[in-house]
Amino acid sequence: MAPAASGEHRRGASRSLRPRRGVLVLAVLTLLAATATVAGAQLSSEDYYDASCPAALLTIRSAVATAVLIDRRMGASLLRLHFHDCFGCDASVLLDDTASFTGEKGAGPNAGSLRGFDVIDNIKMLLELMCPQTVSCADILAVAARDSVAQLGGPSWTVPLGRRDATTASASLANSDLPGPTSNLNGLLNSFSNKGFTTTDMVALSGAHTVGRAQCRNCRARIYNDTDIDASFAASLRGSCPAQGGDGALEPLDESSPDDFDNTYFGNLVAWRGLLHSDQALFSGGGGGGGATDGLVRAYASSADRWGSDFAAAMVKMASISPLTGTNGEIRVNCRRVN
Ligand code: HEM
Structure with a gap:
């Protein structure tokens, strides 16, 4: 009896432990999942491409320097392009219209006004040759904006990286979210x-x-x-x-x-x-x-x-407003089109 009781007790004890262990495992898993979600939603440091595309930042800087040398206003235009992308920094502003969505290029604040798409295309073309499908269009925009400001004699800063590119764009969001020149x-x-x-x-x-x-x-x-x-x-x-x-x-x-x-x-x-x-x-x-x-x-x-x-x-x-990170979005091959 005693051993049985003790066996019962042990079984009882182990039964009563089992749910606790289960709860513990569940808690750890939940914590891990939560950490992964937070990490996934966050950008990484500026050395993000150091291993995967070591010359990425230098390539962007040189291309911006050349573009600004040819047309000094281009520095301003690239900065604005990033701003207009960045009420959600996901390179959606670069997408051409398709049969399934009307993009942001034709939105009121952008149509006949945004410039610099060709410069971004050229940078992307170079980066695709060097390291295919590695550097996102959204990161190119963020770095090009920083480099433009520096090129025009302004301050510089470290750009957190790791943005991915949107697979859709919204003209109506661009119309509703961007401030207009008659705003008070x-x-x-x-x-x-x-x-x-x-x-x-x-x-x-x-x-x-x-x-x-x-x-x-x-x-x-x-x-x-x-x-x-x-x-x-x-x-x-x-x-x-x-x-x-x-x-x-x-x-x-x-x-x-x-x-x-x-x-x-x-x-x-x-x-x-x-x-x-x-x-x-x-x-x-x-x-x-x-x-x-x-x-x-x-x-x-x-x-x-x-x-x-x-x-x-x-x-x-x-530059950190709702970026796509982790497995969200994609790395576009051509900044004007989803893959
Ligand atoms: C505060 C609200 C803002 C309003 C209402 C506004 C509006 C405008 C307008 C109407 C233009 C002229 C567009 C044209 O006539 O083609 C313009 C140009 C420009 N905006 Fe803004 N903007 C604002 C904020 C910003 C911010 C936050 C940035 C960047 C951080 C920015 C960067 C620029 C630049 C650099 C240009 C000149 C672009 C070029 O010459 O190509 N703007 N903005």
Whole structure:
């Protein structure tokens, strides 16, 4: 009896242990799965391609340097291309329309305006020759944007890598999520906070308009109707951007140094010489708009270093918005098409 009882007891004990062990195993498995999910959703460090495609970053940097040497505005265009991809950094912006989806190239903020697709195609072609289906188009965009800024004399930063490419694109998301040039301060703050950005991030990122051009159609209403605009600035712009016609005429976003990545954009805002209505919305100086970001604009206007480091930090944040990682998405062979 006693042994049986003890055997029973042992069996009982082992029975009572079994579920506990099961629970433990289950807990460990759940933990592992959770860790894998988190790791899968996160980007890796900048040495991501060191083993699989050692010359990847150098190739992108040289191609960007060449493109900017040929056409300095291209630095601005590549930066903007990354931004327009990055309300979800998955290279969806590069996809051409197909029978099954209407892509982002034809969306309002992008059509007839985004540039740099050929530069990305060339980089991708080189990388496919060197290391087939290894470097994603989304990572190329992120690195090319960083290298463009550096090439134009701006700050540099480390780009976390490991993004994969989307297999679809959405024109309607591009239309709804990207801010427009007639936005006021609240509209801008909303668009950016919807993506997890702070007010500081938004103002710092807007400083990207220290380079590049905008078309007359995007600044006409400001230069003819706005009151928070320097009179001589408006008058000179009216010379090249007529009230009717000339929609595509190009105006520098930063009149003082249109191709240099410096902080003069913020000084322009303080002088009411911002080109877009949405630019000037960051600084009212007692005029229209909210005025909530006036202090930050003044601070950036007087410290290029402070702006540079806030801009770099916000770019890293932007480049990490909902990337595809792990086994999600794919590494496209041609950035314009899904495989
Ligand atoms: C704050 C909200 C923003 C609005 C409303 C806005 C709007 C615009 C518009 C309307 C243009 C001119 C497009 C054209 O006329 O063809 C433009 C150009 C540009 N944007 Fe923005 N943008 C914003 C934020 C950003 C951010 C966050 C970046 C990058 C981090 C950026 C980078 C650029 C660059 C570099 C250009 C010049 C591109 C070129 O010359 O090809 N923008 N933007």
